Amino acid sequence: MxxxxxxxxxxxxxxxxxxxxxxxxxxxxxxxxxxxxxxxxxxxxxxxxxxxxxxxxxxxxxxxxxxxxxxxxxxxxxxxxxxxxxxxxxxAVKVTDAVNSEREAGKAGVAERRILSPLSAFNEMAALAEAGREGWHLVGYGALFHEVEASDRPWEHCRVTLASGGRHRRMEEEGWVPVGAGWFPWRYYKRPLDLAQEH
Missing domain, CATH: 1.20.58 (Methane Monooxygenase Hydroxylase; Chain G, domain 1)
Structure with a gap:
């Protein structure tokens, strides 16, 4: 360059x-x-x-x-x-906070969590798709990682640009749940696959 x-x-x-x-x-x-x-x-x-x-x-x-x-x-x-x-x-950011969160999840009564890392803008959605099929859903993210939590059902995930305007409202009407405030330029969504089949 x-x-x-x-x-x-x-x-x-x-x-x-x-x-x-x-x-x-x-x-x-x-x-x-x-x-x-x-x-x-x-x-x-x-x-x-x-x-x-x-x-x-x-x-x-x-x-x-x-x-x-x-x-x-x-x-x-x-x-x-x-x-x-x-x-x-x-x-530069550290993944320490996410790793600490993963350790805390091992305590009684808290769902198991995992850190998917290292991720890039080019492979994160494939990693989330695979995790979602296995019953993991997105709960947090940062530079080069996503944090997922275990559940008893499969999930789907998607990302859209923050500038997508009315698309965000339509997605929420279709059962998509936003995760966090977004990671510029993306906003991430998740929904259980059984809910997706109803739409």
Whole structure:
């Protein structure tokens, strides 16, 4: 991959304008209040803070997605304009929390859990399909892993982009259950196979 930017100037402007519009649209009256209300600027600061936190979360998840797709820390660092080491120090995640969760599941009264790892954006759905046929359903996920829980019935899993709009509502009407808040750019769903056959 060369050092050329992956986005053109128009795409960059479109993203910047979209973020600004989202921040200013946080409240219906926010932009108008800036003309006459000093507190409007405090609301703007708060909306900008939320926007920055969300942009930071999206960047973290996008980096982990790139890593899961097989890109090196060197490549990610070049895109971010930092060294490989700086990118790795800032964005590397550990699977320790998931492993600790798996150990906790061994206690009495808690369903057995497993960590499916290492996974990538290209093999995670096949791994979930196999686990689902064996009675495991998705309960958590992160960079390079999915956490599944045992049950007494088979499950199916799917993922859709977070930008799929009305599709999310239709899926929930069809019995799909969202798992977590999503892992940019994906949202994951599950449903028992017996429920799927009713639809």
């Amino acid at each position: 060369s050092g050329e930017p992956l986005l053109g100037p128009q795409e960059t402007v479109r993203i910047r304008e979209g973020v600004a519009a989202a921040v200013l649209g946080a409240r219906e009256d926010l932009a108008a209040s800036l003309e006459h209300d000093a507190d409007g600027y405090l609301r703007l600061v708060d909306a900008s803070r939320v926007g920055a936190e969300e942009a930071s979360r999206l960047l973290r998840e996008a980096v982990q997605g790139a890593r899961a797709a097989g890109h090196s820390w060197d490549t990610v660092g070049r895109i971010l304009g930092v060294s490989r080491q700086a990118a790795q120090q800032r964005f």
